[in-house]
Amino acid sequence: MASITDLIIILLYGTTLGGILALMTCGFTLIFGVSRILNFAHGAFFMLGAYFGLTAMSYLGLGTGPSVIVGMLAVGVLALILYYLTVSPVRHNESMAIIVTLALALIIENFIFLIFGEYGITYPSLLTGTLDVFNVTITYMRIIALVISLLSLILLSVFISKTRMGMEIVAASQDPEAAELIGIDTNKVLALTMFISAVLAGLGGVLYAQIYSANPLFILKTLIYAFAIVILGGLGSVKGSIISSFIIGYILTATIMFYGARWSEFVSLLIIIAILIVRPYGLFGVKE
DSSP, X not given: OOOHHHXXXXXXXXXXXXXXXXXXXXXXXXXXHHHOOOOTTHHHHHHHXXXXXXXXXXXXXXXXXXXXXXXXXXXXXXXXXXXXXXXXXXXXXXXXXXXXXXXXXXXXXXXXXXXXXXXXXXXXXXXXXXEEETTEEEEHHHHHHHHHHHHHHHHXXXXXXXXXXXXXXXXXXXXXHHHHHTTOOHHHHHHHHHHHHHHHHHHHHHHHHXXXXXXXXXXXXXXXXXXXXXXXXXXXXXXXXXXXXXXXXXXXXXXXHHHOGGGHHXXXXXXXXXXXXXXXXXXXXXXX
């Protein structure tokens, strides 16, 4: 039987994890909404944010704050380059695009292994210190990670709903053929979406590494989490991705706390199977 303290820990730690996961899955959902492509390289972009940021600290002598910005922007630029070189030529063939993004994920994973080794890395925190909340100790880094995550999601919402480019992304996700008929360059829109989603994933990876650690083996685990979240929320639903990110965050935190980290992937896979059986289109998805 869980105690009140256990529930508070799950609430505090799960909310932080949920915010970070939302940064990753929103981009995953945006790409699927615009192109109907499941971007298997997204988990690799998540981890690359931490490795690029740490590289900027080591070789450019940047502080933690500037290295976070460099790390996430570097991931965005790399994603944009890879999109034009590999994904764009096959984007109208969904099966081929999935194979290409899976190959990219494996290449990036092996690249990280070759350059950084198989062991995890630690990332200096933006803010040190702890705070006691109802007799539960939480680091300031967890709090600032949640604040940054929520602010980023709010900015994303404003961009999509208030700017011309954001509205073009919405139009392309709703009906790509109609969007092209009214003069929207869907290839350009998808490239922008790829950049934004990779930046969000990179930011999530940098924040995650400052609380836990970064490890190339986590790329596959991240992808499993992403699938669990987008399937629970509904493929193509950004709102569903955000809400389900926090739900999965609480579930994973409780699983790790009571049973250990080795059970987290197993539980995520069970969630994927259960949702596909009970409600294939997710909580906020629509039947196609």
